[in-house]
Each structure stands twice: as structure tokens, then as C-alpha cells.
Amino acid sequence: MPARQTSKPRARRTPEARPYHHGDLRRVLIDAALQLAAEGAEVSVREAARRAAVSPGAPFRHFPNRDALMAAVAEEAQRRFRAEIEAALGEEPPKGPLERFRAFGLAYLRWAMRNPAHFEIISTGRYFAHGSSADLTRDNTELIALSERMLTDAAEQGLLRSADLKRIQIASRALVYGFARMNLDGHFPRWGIEDGQIERMAEGVIDLFIAGIAQP
Amino acid sequence: MPARQTSKPRARRTPEARPYHHGDLRRVLIDAALQLAAEGAEVSVREAARRAAVSPGAPFRHFPNRDALMAAVAEEAQRRFRAEIEAALGEEPPKGPLERFRAFGLAYLRWAMRNPAHFEIISTGRYFAHGSSADLTRDNTELIALSERMLTDAAEQGLLRSADLKRIQIASRALVYGFARMNLDGHFPRWGIEDGQIERMAEGVIDLFIAGIAQP
DNA sequence: TCTATATGTAATCATTGATTACATCCTTGA
DNA sequence: TCAAGGATGTAATCAATGATTACATATAGA
Numbered sequence: 199m200p201a202r203q204t205s206k207p208r209a210r211r212t213p214e215a216r217p218y219h220h221g222d223l224r225r226v227l228i229d230a231a232l233q234l235a236a237e238g239a240e241v242s243v244r245e246a247a248r249r250a251a252v253s254p255g256a257p258f259r260h261f262p263n264r265d266a267l268m269a270a271v272a273e274e275a276q277r278r279f280r281a282e283i284e285a286a287l288g289e290e291p292p293k294g295p296l297e298r299f300r301a302f303g304l305a306y307l308r309w310a311m312r313n314p315a316h317f318e319i320i321s322t323g324r325y326f327a328h329g330s331s332a333d334l335t336r337d338n339t340e341l342i343a344l345s346e347r348m349l350t351d352a353a354e355q356g357l358l359r360s361a362d363l364k365r366i367q368i369a370s371r372a373l374v375y376g377f378a379r380m381n382l383d384g385h386f387p388r389w390g391i392e393d394g395q396i397e398r399m400a401e402g403v404i405d406l407f408i409a410g411i412a413q414p
Numbered sequence: 415m416p417a418r419q420t421s422k423p424r425a426r427r428t429p430e431a432r433p434y435h436h437g438d439l440r441r442v443l444i445d446a447a448l449q450l451a452a453e454g455a456e457v458s459v460r461e462a463a464r465r466a467a468v469s470p471g472a473p474f475r476h477f478p479n480r481d482a483l484m485a486a487v488a489e490e491a492q493r494r495f496r497a498e499i500e501a502a503l504g505e506e507p508p509k510g511p512l513e514r515f516r517a518f519g520l521a522y523l524r525w526a527m528r529n530p531a532h533f534e535i536i537s538t539g540r541y542f543a544h545g546s547s548a549d550l551t552r553d554n555t556e557l558i559a560l561s562e563r564m565l566t567d568a569a570e571q572g573l574l575r576s577a578d579l580k581r582i583q584i585a586s587r588a589l590v591y592g593f594a595r596m597n598l599d600g601h602f603p604r605w606g607i608e609d610g611q612i613e614r615m616a617e618g619v620i621d622l623f624i625a626g627i628a629q630p
Numbered sequence: 631t632c633t634a635t636a637t638g639t640a641a642t643c644a645t646t647g648a649t650t651a652c653a654t655c656c657t658t659g660a
Numbered sequence: 661t662c663a664a665g666g667a668t669g670t671a672a673t674c675a676a677t678g679a680t681t682a683c684a685t686a687t688a689g690a
Contacts, residue, residue, distance in 0.1 A: 220669075244646060253670050264647065323600040360622065368593075369619040373585065375601070376592020384539040385591070403585040406576060410626020460677060469639050480678065
């Protein structure tokens with residue numbers, strides 16, 4: 199059997215001999231899990247360990263349990279999500295709040311549709327206790343606050359028909375979230391072959407909503 | 415040990431001795447799984463078997479695998495979902511299409527919020543292959559058709575501002591589905607203590623949407 | 631009544647999350 | 661410098677689950 203070399207590893211290790219310690223296993227496990235999810239596979243601790251070429255018990259040195267790993271994965275995904283949305287908004291020349299809201303919704307949906315598995319992990323609360331990660335909660339809260347600020351601005355500038363701001367905020371979240379989840383949950387039967395069609399429909403839905411709340 | 419009586423079971427069985435054959439195990443398994451889900455537990459084949467007081471292998475006489483059981487569960491849940499919505503619509507005195515649409519959305523959300531686990535099984539497509547049950551697909555399709563008909567009627571009666579009916583239909587589905595899933599996925603933090611508040615917000619969101627698409 | 635079929639049981643397997651005892655490495659401070 | 665001790669990985673093991681197979685029993689129809 200090709201058992202592990204027992205020669206003193208004190209000496210500089212040969213190129214192919216992995217060192218006993220991994221380097222940054224935590225990071226590698228998170229990446230492996232993200233990749234697993236992106237491939238549409240179930241995320242299992244053992245498979246992540248396998249991809250990191252490490253024993254099945256090793257991950258538990260970094261995460262007390264599977265949920266903690268998933269929470270870390272969600273944290274990373276949420277970070278990327280937020281970064282991409284803010285980047286998209288940053289590219290925009292300054293416009294009115296409703297135009298910014300439109301850009302926000304589009305960036306949100308584009309990311310959700312291009313990273314469905316990661317969006318699912320972020321949003322579902324099925325993989326770990328809600329609020330178990332402060333970072334995740336913060337990123338999420340700030341994204342929501344960002345979008346709500348746009349609507350508040352719009353209201354202050356008299357751009358909205360209704361005075362019930364809270365209602366508009368919730369409805370807008372429900373609309374965008376619902377569209378993302380419909381895509382995720384397989385409610386867009388065929389047209390998914392090339393995603394352009396779904397993204398165009400996302401745009402149309404957002405425009406319809408904005409037209410509905412905007413002062414005529 | 416209180417091992418099973420080996421006396422010839424040919425004779426009429428004593429009251430407490432369960433007969434070898436169960437009666438309607440398939441049905442009982444589905445009900446057990448529905449109940450498990452409603453309790454917020456994971457639905458496992460074995461636990462369903464346990465509740466049916468039957469061996470762990472028995473369910474596989476009725477369902478080729480776990481997914482098939484979940485599909486049957488979804489079928490039953492979808493049947494109830496549709497029945498309740500149609501019942502709610504039946505109670506309504508005949509009104510305009512937008513009023514009917516409003517009643518539809520409310521009935522939809524009320525059921526989704528009162529049966530979150532069942533709604534999840536129906537809608538997610540994570541528990542079994544989409545389209546694996548003809549009945550489920552049919553019930554779902556007809557619900558969608560029902561709601562779309564209301565919007566079509568509204569359009570024909572000149573009640574809508576926009577001519578893009580398809581867009582309105584998708585947006586309305588996204589809105590209602592999104593609200594239901596936000597509740598399901600834990601995006602309504604505190605106010606859930608008594609559901610009345612969420613149901614009122616659901617009502618408000620639907621009204622906002624209808625006001626947005628209706629001809630002023 | 632006799633037999634084919636449907637339905638349940640017992641035993642077993644592979645996979646997974648998790649824990650425990652042990653091995654190895656790395657850092658720190660005397 | 662180097663030994664102590666914490667951090668990190670391994671090996672072995674456990675319990676739960678989905679699934680399969682061989683076998684047992686009940687039921688229906690000729």
C-alpha cells in the first residue's frame with residue numbers, strides 16, 4: 199500500500215508531499231463548498247473535505263458543525279452579492295432615486311439569476327440559524343437599507359403616488375425577491391435556455407412596478 | 415421480551431395486535447409526512463414509517479424512493495391549496511376581475527402563511543423533480559390560469575393601464591410568491607408573533623400592486 | 631382450496647454528520 | 661535554544677438515513 203511516508207518530515211518536504219498542516223483549510227473548505235453549490239450538488243462536509251484533500255473530521259476543527267460551514271459560505275456569498283450590487287450602482291452616473299432603484303433591482307436580479315445556488319444559500323435560512331452570522335446580517339441589512347433609502351428619497355422628492363412608504367418598500371422587496379426565487383425554484387419553464395430572455399423580463403417587471411408607484 | 419405472538423393469526427386478531435397488512439399504508443405515510451413537515455421537522459422516510467408503526471423498508475413498497483413520497487405529499491398539499499383558494503373565491507359574490515384578483519391573492523397568501531411547510535414543499539422543487547406528478551402540475555397550472563384569467567378579463571374590460579399583459583401576470587406572480595417566500599424564509603423578523611400583522615401587510619401589498627396596474 | 635401477487639419484515643449496505651483519542655506541527659517564553 | 665502547550669490534522673468509531681435483498685405473510689381470484 200502506498201502508505202504515507204514516515205521519513206522525518208523535518209526536512210523540506212518534497213513537492214508532492216502535502217504538509218501535515220494545510221495552510222488555510224477554513225478558506226479552502228468555504229471555497230470548495232461554494233463550488234459544490236455552484237455545481238448544483240448537495241453541499242456535504244465530507245465532500246468539501248475530500249476536495250480539500252483532507253480527512254473527514256478535519257473540517258470540524260474549523261466549524262463546530264455543518265450549519266456553521268454553511269453560514270460561513272453564506273457570509274462569503276452575501277459579501278460578493280453586496281459588492282457586485284454596489285459596484286453596479288457605482289458605475290451609474292448620478293440620477294434620480296427611482297432610476298437608482300431600477301439599477302439596484304436589475305443588479306440584484308442579475309446576480310441572483312447568475313448565481314442561483316449562492317443566492318439560495320443566502321436567502322433561505324434553511325441551512326443555518328437566521329442571524330447566526332453578524333457579518334451576513336450586516337451585509338444583508340445594509341443592502342435592504344440601501345434600497346429603502348432610494349425609495350425614501352423618492353418619497354421626499356414627491357416622486358411617489360402613495361404616502362405609505364413602508365408598504366412600498368415591502369412590496370418592492372417581495373417583487374424582486376419573488377422574481378429571483380421563481381427563477382430559482384423552477385417556475386420559469388422553458389425560456390431559460392438563454393438567460394437573456396429572463397433578464398429582459400426581470401427588467402420589464404421592475405419597470406412595471408416603478409411605473410405603478412411613480413407619480414404620473 | 416414482548417415478541418410478536420406467533421400463535422396462528424388465522425383467528426380473528428386481538429384488538430391490539432396490528433394485522434400484518436396495514437390497510438392503507440400509502441395514505442398513512444403521506445399523512446405522517448405532512449404532519450412531520452407541519453411540525454417543522456425534517457421529513458424522513460424512516461420517521462414516517464415509525465409513525466405508521468411499520469418497518470423502515472415498508473414505505474419502499476409504495477414509493478420507489480424518498481422523492482416519490484415527497485412528490486405525493488406535494489400533490490396532496492397542492493390539492494388542498496387549490497381547494498381552499500377556489501372555496502374562498504366561491505364564497506365571494508360576483509365582482510369585477512380586479513376584486514376577484516385581490517381575493518385570489520389574499521387567499522393564496524393566507525394559506526401560504528398558515529401552512530408554511532406545505533407551501534414550501536409545493537413550491538420549491540427541491541424535494542422532487544419538477545413535473546414528476548401530473549396531478550400536481552395540473553393543479554398548479556390551473557391555479558395560475560385562474561389568476562391569469564382574471565387579469566385578462568381586466569384587460570379586456572379596459573381596467574388596466576398597461577397593455578403588456580404578460581408582464582403584469584409575471585409581476586403579480588412574483589409579488590405574491592415573493593411575499594409568501596419572504597415569510598417562509600424568515601425575512602419578516604419580529605412581527606410574526608401574531609400573524610394578523612403579516613396578513614394585514616399582505617393585504618396592503620396586494621392593494622398597492624393593484625392600484626399600480628389599474629386604470630386611474 | 632390453491633396459488634400468484636401484493637405487502638410487510640429482517641438484515642444489510644453506503645453515505646453522512648459528529649465525536650473521541652491520538653499524532654503532528656507551530657509558536658512562545660523561560 | 662528548546663520544551664511546553666495550543667492548534668490543527670488523522671483514524672476509528674457511532675448513530676441516523678436512504679436504499680436493496682431475501683424472506684414471510686396476507687389477500688384475491690381461478
